[in-house]
Amino acid sequence: MGLIISVSIFLLAIIVNQSMLVGQTTSESVLDFPKAEIQDIRNEVFRYRSAEVDPDPIQADIETLTLYRKSALVDISNTSERLTIHYNNGVTYYHEVIQI
Amino acid sequence: MTKKSKKIHKESGVSETIGYIILFGIMTTGIALVTLYGYPVLLNEQANANVKNMERNMIALQSDVKSLNFKNVPYRENTLQISGGVFKVEKFSTDTKYFKVINETGNYQLIPAASFPGNEFHPGQLLFISEKGDILVGLQNGAVVKREQGGSTMLSEPRWFIDSSGSDKILVLIFTQIDSDADYAKSGIGILQMSSEQPVEVSYLLSSASPIRIEYHDTESDYFSAWRNYFNTFSATTDSTVTIPSVKKVIMKFYKVKILGL
Known part of the structure; x- marks a missing residue:
């Protein structure tokens, strides 16, 4: 025992x-894990795309802000037939391509 | 008749004293063996456990520093139990180890001299010195490094990365500097108070893709092999410098963590 x-x-x-x-x-x-950050970026990109505003200044702002505040690289490319969101903070890597 | 009685009472050679001496002798030998071999082994295990415990503490501190850097947390504190050695804060101004980043096309220094004299980035470190001798565990530049018997390893890596998803290769280097107003050293239980300061961010868009050289200088060669092995994850190297080929953009962020108390 x-x-x-x-x-x-x-x-x-x-x-x-x-x-x-x-x-x-x-x-x-x-x-x-930056789930909320990626979701926020996606929401914002979809919102300005559907609102059909000029995306260039907003994209640059998103990229600068994310780099400054979260030390993450964001690359958004927004053409008429394709939308690409790329996120990388060294640990998490996210890449999304939407064909439209 | 006499034969029979001898067989029954055969106690002529038995002595209580001798039996006691034999038993006592075995016992004493046992105690002596344990004291001679067992006790040093136990002490050794204790010292190993202390170092292991401190490695864990350092990894916990690393994640605190990460929160200060990447999550915009202004202040963090962590209770440390330091046994079997001394924990000290080595601020960047007294540190002899430093990093350099050089653009090999034209030999340009990329670390800004305005914030870092001589284009040298001195990280400083949070250092544990084991009383067992020759064992150092340090939180240096966002990495946890350990030095033992002349060699060193990286227990946890800093967040440096290359992003080559697009057409251009982007190199992101995160530097963390340790600063404090006073010299702190502690053994026993201490509360490490840390605050973050405004980071310096530098970004270079190179006119053409160039090789970038990162150098780690360490006069005492404490963490030489730790950084060399880490540099090998970027590009093959045999010393504490690494050349990363065809980089189009370099982003460097210099964070400063201030130790307020221990």
């Missing part, structure tokens, strides 16, 4: 020891 308890305490100690780092790195990679 004593043996079983001591072995199980030993195993639990190993698990607790490992869980600290695993928990932290997992939660951080979830937090790091």
